[in-house]
Amino acid sequence: MTQKTQASRLDAIVIGAGFGGLYALYELRRQGFDVLLLERAPGVGGTWYWNCYPGARVDVYGIEYSYSFSDEIQQEWDWSEVMPTQPELERYLNFVTDRLDLRRDIRFSTTVTAARFDEEAGVWSVEADTGERFTAQFVVAATGCLSAPLAPNIRGVEAFSGDTLITSTFPREGYDFRGKRVAVVGTGSSGVQAIPIVAEQASSLHVFQRSAAFTRPAGNRPMGRDEMDAIKASYPDLRRRLAETFTGTIHVGAITVEDIPTDERILTASPEKIRRKVAEDGWSAPWGWYDAFVDPAANKAAVALYGDLVRGVVQDPDVAESLVPTYPLGCKRPIYDTGYFATFNRDNVTLVDLRKEPIDRVTPDGIETAAQKYNFDVIVYATGFDAITGALTRIDIRGRDDVSLKARWLDDARAYLGLQSHGFPNLFMVNGPGSPSVHINVVAAVEHHVQIIADLMVHMAKNDKTTVEPDVEAEIGWAERVDSLVTGTIRASDDCNSWYLGSNVAGKRRKYLTFVGGQVAYRQACDELVNGGYIGFVFD
Ligand code: NAP
Numbered sequence: 001m002t003q004k005t006q007a008s009r010l011d012a013i014v015i016g017a018g019f020g021g022l023y024a025l026y027e028l029r030r031q032g033f034d035v036l037l038l039e040r041a042p043g044v045g046g047t048w049y050w051n052c053y054p055g056a057r058v059d060v061y062g063i064e065y066s067y068s069f070s071d072e073i074q075q076e077w078d079w080s081e082v083m084p085t086q087p088e089l090e091r092y093l094n095f096v097t098d099r100l101d102l103r104r105d106i107r108f109s110t111t112v113t114a115a116r117f118d119e120e121a122g123v124w125s126v127e128a129d130t131g132e133r134f135t136a137q138f139v140v141a142a143t144g145c146l147s148a149p150l151a152p153n154i155r156g157v158e159a160f161s162g163d164t165l166i167t168s169t170f171p172r173e174g175y176d177f178r179g180k181r182v183a184v185v186g187t188g189s190s191g192v193q194a195i196p197i198v199a200e201q202a203s204s205l206h207v208f209q210r211s212a213a214f215t216r217p218a219g220n221r222p223m224g225r226d227e228m229d230a231i232k233a234s235y236p237d238l239r240r241r242l243a244e245t246f247t248g249t250i251h252v253g254a255i256t257v258e259d260i261p262t263d264e265r266i267l268t269a270s271p272e273k274i275r276r277k278v279a280e281d282g283w284s285a286p287w288g289w290y291d292a293f294v295d296p297a298a299n300k301a302a303v304a305l306y307g308d309l310v311r312g313v314v315q316d317p318d319v320a321e322s323l324v325p326t327y328p329l330g331c332k333r334p335i336y337d338t339g340y341f342a343t344f345n346r347d348n349v350t351l352v353d354l355r356k357e358p359i360d361r362v363t364p365d366g367i368e369t370a371a372q373k374y375n376f377d378v379i380v381y382a383t384g385f386d387a388i389t390g391a392l393t394r395i396d397i398r399g400r401d402d403v404s405l406k407a408r409w410l411d412d413a414r415a416y417l418g419l420q421s422h423g424f425p426n427l428f429m430v431n432g433p434g435s436p437s438v439h440i441n442v443v444a445a446v447e448h449h450v451q452i453i454a455d456l457m458v459h460m461a462k463n464d465k466t467t468v469e470p471d472v473e474a475e476i477g478w479a480e481r482v483d484s485l486v487t488g489t490i491r492a493s494d495d496c497n498s499w500y501l502g503s504n505v506a507g508k509r510r511k512y513l514t515f516v517g518g519q520v521a522y523r524q525a526c527d528e529l530v531n532g533g534y535i536g537f538v539f540d
Pocket residue numbers: 056057058059060146152153154185186187188189190191193208209210211333354359382383384385438499504
């Protein structure tokens with residue numbers, strides 16, 4: 001139990017005990033700051049605490065999606081699979097927490113509800129749902145990019161008399177689907193991971209699909225002892241190589257960017273060439289064409305190729321047709337699965353194509369679509385998140401002149417380098433809007449952000465500065481740079497809807513929220529601005 005109380009004036013409050021917040025607590029404490037971490041959950045993990053649905057696992061390699069700042073930690077921890085499950089990631093974060101003695105400065109089961117900047121005193125007053133109020137010079141919001149669950153926007157959800165489950169707040173004790181008639185609504189990464197496992201347990205499973213998924217086999221496998229030992233012996237080299245890549249990953253995964261030669265063009269490729277690519281690259285073949293990402297006609301051809309792969313697995317031609325996406329490849333985040341399409345060959349699994357029969361409402365007995373009524377014992381919603389900005393806009397954050405961050409971001413969600421917004425002095429974001437965050441290895445991204453924040457705080461202490469915030473022109477300039485990288489691309493095309501664009505949230509302004517220029521370009525920009533004397537930041 002922490003000794004810190006509301007009476008203490010702290011140097012910093014960190015919000016969130018996920019990868020970002022735990023490292024922020026460690027690093028700021030190491031730099032001599034008095035820090036308290038406030039966490040909504042009763043345990044550490046952040047996203048990896050809450051998303052404990054069956055099948056949850058990371059979609060990049062664990063040896064890459066793990067802390068690099070401590071060689072002791074990477075030498076002491078063994079991964080049992082190449083793409084670890086949620087329980088293993090949660091165990092890892094608990095191990096790190098204890099190894100670094102972080103628990104004593106974490107206040108669990110404490111949800112931050114409001115934060116106000118007191119201009120006169122130059123401090124933040126942070127309120128929690130426990131009724132406590134904490135005061136700190138700095139707030140580090142490590143609140144996560146995919147941590148604000150989206151309630152299913154369907155009429156009658158509360159009317160259902162069976163069990164309602166949400167993947168992002170799944171029961172910690174698990175759920176026994178055996179003998180149950182189950183519905184899963186949503187076929188993004190969470191739904192696609194959960195569906196094959198639920199299908200194995202449930203007496204029947206209906207999958208309610210609005211947009212079909214671009215998913216391919218994860219190829220997960222156990223991590224052998226020899227392989228783990230070899231990685232441990234060469235971790236410094238692995239980390240150095242990771243730092244040089246576009247996404248901060250080397251092995252295949254959801255954020256891997258294929259380096260496609262410009263002459264690999266699906267529109268001019270012979271049938272033999274396409275067959276060869278499928279034979280060599282398997283499910284990744286549709287992603288292997290340069291023109292697919294610059295020419296809509298080529299993109300359609302790549303989608304057609306993906307459709308051929310789906311039809312090769314799914315036996316019922318109508319079901320297969322429904323499982324082929326009708327939006328561009330490369331628009332939504334790619335998904336990695338374990339046995340997803342084969343699940344639709346099971347006798348107990350039914351696909352409900354919401355493009356043909358939209359959901360009308362949830363009833364006490366189940367789900368009613370435009371075509372028929374379905375009865376269930378349990379409905380699982382895998383309906384996603386208010387991504388990137390949602391965790392912060394759910395806190396009543398007031399900066400200078402009592403300006404609300406939520407109101408400001410409704411108009412235009414901007415943060416200089418994804419770190420700070422003008423008018424909100426000493427409020428730092430880990431992976432805020434305008435940073436590469438979800439487009440690169442998120443663990444590497446949070447380590448980088450925390451390092452910048454810690455250095456900035458040390459710089460201020462040394463130079464007797466009490467506040468820092470971005471200059472508004474610098475912030476606008478950065479936002480324009482972020483925009484310029486997606487404007488005119490498939491990611492932002494009119495026929496693309498994704499949580500990257502915020503278009504999955506009613507009332508959220510459609511805008512691409514992350515920097516897609518890669519981690520190397522982002523780090524270079526940060527180095528130039530920070531090492532150039534904190535260009536764009538205003539100190540007082
Ligand atoms: P998501 O990708 O936003 O998927 C939500 C799904 O729910 C979509 O299929 C969406 O359809 C559907 N949906 C939403 N509202 C609906 C409604 N009212 N009626 C019917 N369908 C509805 O969310 P997610 O699957 O939780 O994944 C979000 C992100 O979290 C991923 O992209 C990934 O970055 C991360 N994640 C990662 C992992 C991993 O590492 N393996 C696992 C899970 C999640 P539309 O597409 O038509 O909107």
